[in-house]
Amino acid sequence: MGNYPLPTDKALSGVRVLDMTHVQAGPTSSQLLAWLGADVIKFEAPTGDITRQQLAHVVDGKRQESFYFKMLNANKRSITVNMKSKAGQEVFEQLIRKCDVIMDNFGPGVLTRLGYPDEKLQELNPGLVIASIKGFGSSGPYSDYKAYEPIAQAMGGSMSVTGDPNGPPTISGAFIGDSGTGVHLALGIVAAIYHRTHNGGKGQIVEAAMQDSVMNLCRVKFRDHLRLLGGTAELAEYGPPTLGLTYVPRALNDSGGGHIGNAIPCKPFGPNDYIYMVAQAPVVPVLLKEIGLEPDDERFAPAAARNKNQHEFWKYVSEYTKNYTKQEVTARFNELDIPCGPVLSTEEVVADPHVLHREMWTKIEGHPEGDYYTVGMPVKLSLGEVDKKYPSPGLGEHNEQITKDVCGFSEADFNRLKEAGAYTLPPKK
Numbered sequence: 202m203g204n205y206p207l208p209t210d211k212a213l214s215g216v217r218v219l220d221m222t223h224v225q226a227g228p229t230s231s232q233l234l235a236w237l238g239a240d241v242i243k244f245e246a247p248t249g250d251i252t253r254q255q256l257a258h259v260v261d262g263k264r265q266e267s268f269y270f271k272m273l274n275a276n277k278r279s280i281t282v283n284m285k286s287k288a289g290q291e292v293f294e295q296l297i298r299k300c301d302v303i304m305d306n307f308g309p310g311v312l313t314r315l316g317y318p319d320e321k322l323q324e325l326n327p328g329l330v331i332a333s334i335k336g337f338g339s340s341g342p343y344s345d346y347k348a349y350e351p352i353a354q355a356m357g358g359s360m361s362v363t364g365d366p367n368g369p370p371t372i373s374g375a376f377i378g379d380s381g382t383g384v385h386l387a388l389g390i391v392a393a394i395y396h397r398t399h400n401g402g403k404g405q406i407v408e409a410a411m412q413d414s415v416m417n418l419c420r421v422k423f424r425d426h427l428r429l430l431g432g433t434a435e436l437a438e439y440g441p442p443t444l445g446l447t448y449v450p451r452a453l454n455d456s457g458g459g460h461i462g463n464a465i466p467c468k469p470f471g472p473n474d475y476i477y478m479v480a481q482a483p484v485v486p487v488l489l490k491e492i493g494l495e496p497d498d499e500r501f502a503p504a505a506a507r508n509k510n511q512h513e514f515w516k517y518v519s520e521y522t523k524n525y526t527k528q529e530v531t532a533r534f535n536e537l538d539i540p541c542g543p544v545l546s547t548e549e550v551v552a553d554p555h556v557l558h559r560e561m562w563t564k565i566e567g568h569p570e571g572d573y574y575t576v577g578m579p580v581k582l583s584l585g586e587v588d589k590k591y592p593s594p595g596l597g598e599h600n601e602q603i604t605k606d607v608c609g610f611s612e613a614d615f616n617r618l619k620e621a622g623a624y625t626l627p628p629k630k
């Protein structure tokens with residue numbers, strides 16, 4: 202993908218992002234911006250984003266670039282710059298002048314230690330949107346702490362409310378601390394760009410902290426926290442009695458909404474042979490009739506009785522579902538307007554006709570190691586996100602192109618900077 206054709210007609214066309222992010226939380230955010238049309242320049246230390254190597258797989262005895270990297274860095278160009286060299290700083294400063302946004306998710310204080318606190322960046326480019334992800338933000342008692350996904354899930358409340366009430370706190374398979382924070386950051390960046398457009402080109406600092414984002418994604422659990430403190434006893438959903446509890450317990454598969462819900466086994470009873478269904482109040486009489494009970498059965502028809510007797514209720518539903526596969530139950534219940542879906546394994550998700558129709562499992566072509574599949578763009582715009590997904594870039598693949606076309610340096614300058622070690626680490630002594 203040597204000559205990367207930038208789209209000119211997409212929502213973020215014309216926005217240039219200096220993307221200093223690494224691992225998961227940042228790259229997932231900048232990839233969304235790239236898919237919306239931004240020119241995303243992945244700015245890496247000469248050693249590269251660590252995920253290029255992490256969890257890499259081997260094909261025919263050859264180590265491949267990891268899917269971890271490939272799936273989070275499509276539609277980006279890559280430049281390697283040694284920020285600890287004078288020549289590297291010259292390239293960096295010129296890029297700062299030419300970009301609209303800088304993004305990072307380094308550990309606390311890294312950019313300042315490299316000589317670039319926010320004030321210095323603003324001095325170089327007053328219109329710059331300076332966006333960062335940290336575990337805990339730039340102020341407060343934890344601001345010096347590094348963070349990884351499960352730490353954010355632990356400290357944002359998520360782990361304590363996930364899993365079996367009789368088992369340990371559990372991390373979620375959805376990476377809400379990393380990818381979830383990335384989505385929050387992307388929102389902040391887009392808002393700051395909008396503000397800049399309407400306010401004389403003034404940039405600002407945008408910060409998304411992983412603990413904050415996890416809390417936001419657990420918002421309705423904090424709703425339940427307030428309800429418990431207020432003495433609400435009718436949280437019948439949460440298996441054990443909740444009256445008197447001062448914190449929200451783990452709820453296993455309870456829906457957590459206004460209608461009770463659960464994961465119910467189906468035949469042939471493999472690890473993912475379940476449906477998830479919600480006993481939505483208006484369709485309960487239909488459901489009761491379908492499973493062989495009276496539509497006005499007083500144990501289950503009134504919401505309060507259903508909440509109270511839900512264990513018995515789910516037993517009746519299971520007696521029905523055990524005769525069918527999850528696909529059969531899903532088809533029948535949806536016919537009856539009962540909200541219900543099969544639990545799909547990753548294997549089933551990526552072959553699901555609806556997922557394929559939505560291009561949520563999509564092939565990226567043109568990587569030197571071969572085509573690969575990735576999760577698609579989850580936000581669809583009527584004027585379109587980028588038409589084609591370009592593969593993740595090789596390390597430093599666009600050093601020369603970016604130095605000349607974006608920074609505006611000449612061929613002679615490029616050679617001088619290269620010679621002076623802008624793009625590489627100094628040789629080991």
Ligand SMILES: CC(C)(COP(=O)(O)OP(=O)(O)OC[C@H]1O[C@@H](n2cnc3c(N)ncnc32)[C@H](O)[C@@H]1OP(=O)(O)O)[C@@H](O)C(=O)NCCC(=O)NCCSC(=O)C(=O)O
Nearest residue numbers: 224225226246282283284306307308335336347348349350
């Ligand atoms: C993820 C981290 C814990 C990783 O920690 P580290 O590996 O120690 O990296 P740091 O970011 O702290 O430091 C990077 C170091 O690289 C140096 N550095 C960086 N870029 C350059 C360039 N271009 N040139 C020279 N040196 C460089 C920089 O000066 C730092 O050195 P020194 O100045 O000498 O220190 C941390 O980055 C972090 O807390 N980030 C914020 C929270 C976050 O995004 N977490 C999500 C992780 S993803 C995840 O959880 C997951 O994938 O799973």
